[in-house]
Amino acid sequence: MSWDDFFIKNSKLVLHIYNQLRNSYCTPPLEDVFGIFKYVQLQDIKVVMVGDMPYKNTRDISDIAFGTKISNNKPPLLLERIYTNLENTVTSFQRPLNHHLDRWLNNGIFLCNFCFTRTIADPLPYHYYLLWESFINNLVQYISNDHPLVLMLFKSINETKSSVVEVPHPIYEYNEFKKSNCFCKARELACELGFTITW
Numbered sequence: 001m002s003w004d005d006f007f008i009k010n011s012k013l014v015l016h017i018y019n020q021l022r023n024s025y026c027t028p029p030l031e032d033v034f035g036i037f038k039y040v041q042l043q044d045i046k047v048v049m050v051g052d053m054p055y056k057n058t059r060d061i062s063d064i065a066f067g068t069k070i071s072n073n074k075p076p077l078l079l080e081r082i083y084t085n086l087e088n089t090v091t092s093f094q095r096p097l098n099h100h101l102d103r104w105l106n107n108g109i110f111l112c113n114f115c116f117t118r119t120i121a122d123p124l125p126y127h128y129y130l131l132w133e134s135f136i137n138n139l140v141q142y143i144s145n146d147h148p149l150v151l152m153l154f155k156s157i158n159e160t161k162s163s164v165v166e167v168p169h170p171i172y173e174y175n176e177f178k179k180s181n182c183f184c185k186a187r188e189l190a191c192e193l194g195f196t197i198t199w
Contacts, residue, residue: 035063
């Protein structure tokens with residue numbers, strides 16, 4: 001199993017998505033949509049974090065979910081709340097030097113969104129969930145079929161074989177998110193599976 005194999009098996013679906021997007025003004029740019037696949041190899045994945053969709057502000061957009069290309073400025077609100085939650089629950093956590101989250105990527109944390117793109121023009125892009133639903137379900141199923149891992153869901157997807165941590169949304173369900181202890185739960189599940197997670 002490999003990323004090449006995954007994309008070959010899903011080539012018709014990817015072509016359909018591309019045809020739907022090619023005349024749209026969406027973020028991230030099409031050349032960055034699948035950026036995560038060049039940072040984390042399939043066999044190295046320990047955790048899959050599935051967010052909702054890319055940031056609204058194009059200034060914050062990166063080629064990976066949750067991360068941003070801007071290092072010196074304050075991180076986007078969602079990422080700031082993730083950092084705060086980690087600081088309050090994981091004693092060893094230190095904020096990354098950059099908000100691209102390279103340290104997480106290097107530790108086998110695969111960062112993606114349910115929707116890999118969002119359109120700029122449409123403030124309520126519900127059709128994007130339909131566009132990406134089959135892709136993200138196929139992706140998570142493919143990864144979890146390869147080896148045991150921890151799945152952190154900020155957005156519900158189909159059931160998989162993975163150990164799942166349901167995560168309240170850091171913005172829309174902030175009070176629940178603060179109390180969720182989700183990153184510690186992920187580490188505990190990882191230990192049960194025989195590996196460690198370094199946040």
